[in-house]
Amino acid sequence: MEILANVLVALVAALHVYILVMEMFLWQRxxxxxxxxxxxxMARRTAPLAANQGLYNGFLAAGLVWGLIAADPTGFRAQVFFLSCVIVAGVYGGxxxxxxxLLAQALPGAVALAAVLAAR
Incomplete structure (x- = not known):
């Protein structure tokens, strides 16, 4: 179960790296x-806002990667914290x-968080 949890956390981190790239670098393309x-x-006018959002998504991804590589209990706690942030951000955005x-961000975060908690 721990391997599945780690794969799901990595996928959520990759999703947020993708969002970072879309919002910071490809927004006007x-x-x-x-x-x-x-x-x-509209893309030109909203580009500064999108870049800011992209940066925050990068922080979420970095925190999830930190949770994957840090030893427990820090790694576990980081995963729980950053996945919770992903869920809150996804619900708020939805x-x-x-x-x-809700489906693109909050749901994957919730599934990964459930797997992390179940693996504990």
Whole structure:
């Protein structure tokens, strides 16, 4: 079960690295604009906000990677904390911005957190 939990945590970390890249580097390019349905003007106007969001997603990914490589109990605690942050961010984004975020961010975080807790 621990291997499954680690794989799920790594996948959530990879998801947040992907979000970082989309928001910080591809926001004003075709992949970022088509992903969010923005035209070039909207992407240009919102780029600073997106870059800020991307940075926060990078911090989530870094914390999850730290949780994977740190020895217990620190690694376990870091995973629980950062997965909880992922879930809270996903629920907030799903409620305030786009319901897709619930499935794309909160659900994977919750599944990974359940696996981490079950592996304990």
């Amino acid at each position: 075709r992949p970022g604009m088509s992903f969010h349905g923005f035209d070039a003007e 409620v305030t911005a786009n319901r897709r975020i």
